[in-house]
Amino acid sequence: MKKTYKIEVDCANCALKMExxxxxxxxxxxxxVSFMTQKMNVEFAEGADDKTVMQxxxxxxxKVEDDCEIYL
Amino acid sequence: xxxxxxKMLVRIVLAAALLIGFYFLPVTGAVKFVLYxxxxxxxxxxxxxxxxxxxxxxxxxxxxxxxxxxxxxxxLLGEYxxxxxxxxxxQIGELFQAVAVGKSRRxxxxxxxxxxxxxxxxxxxxxLEQVSPDEVAVGTVIVVCPGEKVPIDGFxxxxxxxxxxxxxxxxxxxxxxxxxxxxxxxxxxxxxxxxIRTTREFxxxxxxxxxxxxxxxxxxxxxxxxxxxxxxxxxxxxxCYGALALAVVPPLFMTLMGNAADWSMWITRxxxxxxxxxxxxxxxxxxxxxxxxxxxxxxxxILVKGSNxxxxxxxxGCVVFDxxxxxxxxxxxxxxxxxxxxxxxGDSRTLLYYAAHAESYxxxxxxxxxxxAYGGAIDSEQxxxxxxxxxxxVTARVxxxxxxxxxxxxxxxxxxxxATPDGVGTVVHLAVDGVYAGYILIADVVxxxxxEAIAALKKAGVKKTVMLTGDAKAVADHVxxxxxxxxxxxxxxxxxxxxxxxxxxxxRNRREKLAFVGDGINDAPVLSRADIGIAMGAMGSDAAIxxxxxxxxxxxxxxxxxxxxxxxxxxxxxxxxxxxxxGVKALCLILGALGIAGMWMAIFADVGVMVIAVLNAxxxxxIKR
Numbered sequence: 001m002k003k004t005y006k007i008e009v010d011c012a013n014c015a016l017k018m019e020x021x022x023x024x025x026x027x028x029x030x031x032x033v034s035f036m037t038q039k040m041n042v043e044f045a046e047g048a049d050d051k052t053v054m055q056x057x058x059x060x061x062x063k064v065e066d067d068c069e070i071y072l
Numbered sequence: 073x074x075x076x077x078x079k080m081l082v083r084i085v086l087a088a089a090l091l092i093g094f095y096f097l098p099v100t101g102a103v104k105f106v107l108y109x110x111x112x113x114x115x116x117x118x119x120x121x122x123x124x125x126x127x128x129x130x131x132x133x134x135x136x137x138x139x140x141x142x143x144x145x146x147x148l149l150g151e152y153x154x155x156x157x158x159x160x161x162x163q164i165g166e167l168f169q170a171v172a173v174g175k176s177r178r179x180x181x182x183x184x185x186x187x188x189x190x191x192x193x194x195x196x197x198x199x200l201e202q203v204s205p206d207e208v209a210v211g212t213v214i215v216v217c218p219g220e221k222v223p224i225d226g227f228x229x230x231x232x233x234x235x236x237x238x239x240x241x242x243x244x245x246x247x248x249x250x251x252x253x254x255x256x257x258x259x260x261x262x263x264x265x266x267x268i269r270t271t272r273e274f275x276x277x278x279x280x281x282x283x284x285x286x287x288x289x290x291x292x293x294x295x296x297x298x299x300x301x302x303x304x305x306x307x308x309x310x311x312c313y314g315a316l317a318l319a320v321v322p323p324l325f326m327t328l329m330g331n332a333a334d335w336s337m338w339i340t341r342x343x344x345x346x347x348x349x350x351x352x353x354x355x356x357x358x359x360x361x362x363x364x365x366x367x368x369x370x371x372x373x374i375l376v377k378g379s380n381x382x383x384x385x386x387x388x389g390c391v392v393f394d395x396x397x398x399x400x401x402x403x404x405x406x407x408x409x410x411x412x413x414x415x416x417x418g419d420s421r422t423l424l425y426y427a428a429h430a431e432s433y434x435x436x437x438x439x440x441x442x443x444x445a446y447g448g449a450i451d452s453e454q455x456x457x458x459x460x461x462x463x464x465x466v467t468a469r470v471x472x473x474x475x476x477x478x479x480x481x482x483x484x485x486x487x488x489x490x491a492t493p494d495g496v497g498t499v500v501h502l503a504v505d506g507v508y509a510g511y512i513l514i515a516d517v518v519x520x521x522x523x524e525a526i527a528a529l530k531k532a533g534v535k536k537t538v539m540l541t542g543d544a545k546a547v548a549d550h551v552x553x554x555x556x557x558x559x560x561x562x563x564x565x566x567x568x569x570x571x572x573x574x575x576x577x578x579x580r581n582r583r584e585k586l587a588f589v590g591d592g593i594n595d596a597p598v599l600s601r602a603d604i605g606i607a608m609g610a611m612g613s614d615a616a617i618x619x620x621x622x623x624x625x626x627x628x629x630x631x632x633x634x635x636x637x638x639x640x641x642x643x644x645x646x647x648x649x650x651x652x653x654x655g656v657k658a659l660c661l662i663l664g665a666l667g668i669a670g671m672w673m674a675i676f677a678d679v680g681v682m683v684i685a686v687l688n689a690x691x692x693x694x695i696k697r
Contacts, residue, residue: 004288010076010166010170011135011166011169011170011352011355011356012173012352012355012356012359013135013304013351013352013355013356016301016304016355032291032292032293034290034291034359035356035359036177036180036290036359036360036363037177037290039288039291041288041291063129064129066121066122066125067122
């Protein structure tokens, strides 16, 4: 399952860090962050619940870039 | 400017004012330290906070950390003004970058924005009501006034107008639409009021699909982007350790040699080093360049599904074409109607008259093209005793004359000798009242721009052009010779096409990419097998949008060469930015280590390079047609 979320992030490097952080969350198969369109594409692993996974993703992203926002 | 950016502007002005004010105050010692702490905190509290949080999360090597260390270091060394100024200029640079990037992002997005905001539905009292396009059910009649966008796919039930399709195709010549015509969402109605019965939901309409495609295009990252991501991962820690070494090693060495260590000088140099090192210019300018290139291409009616495809396009060495619908129009047209001399009853017009009438009951494309070529009204009452024989043709009585229209086999069965046409195409022989009358030649017409397209590709450096077709050899060779295609493979089944492309993929040079251009209808396997799949005819064809990597919205093969030019320009700018940013940084790092470059140079190396790279990246948007 793939979903796209709107995000807010100020710098391109931070967007890269968010991508890395999102990828390392359990239940995320792959994640891509586009700084240009301010969007995050998340592909969930089989059987993962997107709501709980995204909470974890948000937490992981906040950890690397305090200023970022993901609109769930 | 966003709220955040406005707040930052206020902080910058405030801190700058304080800094200038304190410069004229005759204070020293602890008082000076405390005073300068005020503007420092005003301008830098968020950076300090982020650096601290980063430390807590073991994310030490980021730019916040670099700036915090550099400025705190400067202040501890007693360089109060320098410390505050560095932070101030860093923030000014960040703000400028955020505004510039945000602006160009919006510009590019606006270029691609064809999203309709509402649909008009006529109420019973004749007034128009604006509703969200999402809410319009299939089969609803919507009203599109002049100047409005068509929000949903459908067909015209009432009215006539011309439509501007430039947002979809890049084509500036308006398209005419009248009752009965199919109409695609995303066009702008120019002249008359149109009533349209929708055939799809908004989410399934062309405009939604294209928007979806374009918005997701920056998700597929190019090799250059991935390179920078990997690079940044090693680069920042490397520079940090370098700075640490610069601060510690030379003074220790000096002490060992018995000289004065001069710790403060080496620490200052190390801090300069840190400021120079920020990788932002690279990290921001490369995706921005690709984004600009994709935006510029979409303004020309070329949709690119990802930065990686735009990058690959620059290395195209071989272009494989499907014939029908790609190089040719894919519609059959009568190219010749030749009565034989022995037949004296009429001319080519009479020939078409008989053929069109005899075939008037058939819906086959060939019959349709005959009726189109005849052009006049078909009086079906004059046509009787129609008899169709599969694989041969039709016999019928037209105006009382016995007419036979079909291939050579039909003529042989009727015991007639038929002529051999010079041209290439499908031949319809005609016999009237048992006498051979002549033949009509029907062929697929080559697109006006096809020859130009092949020539333009050659000029753009494509080494080989290949045409694949399921059509007969004679037809294929004829078309290929006319266009200047290097290699032709004819009489192929769809599966054979995949095989041919496989062979070509095997034999090509590794560094060169193979592009396949098809109309997307039965080419899906080949489109996905090729390095770059380019589909024609996105106007309504979902299969094309699905299968291809690049979609040419207006079916014009010339756009392939244009897309290559855009791709090359984009890549050139990317390389320029990489070389420029790395070059300036390396130079400044050396100068900084030697003590020649101070904090000011460091700030230029960080912010200045970034701004120049961003401005350069924006050039990708501008495309010469």
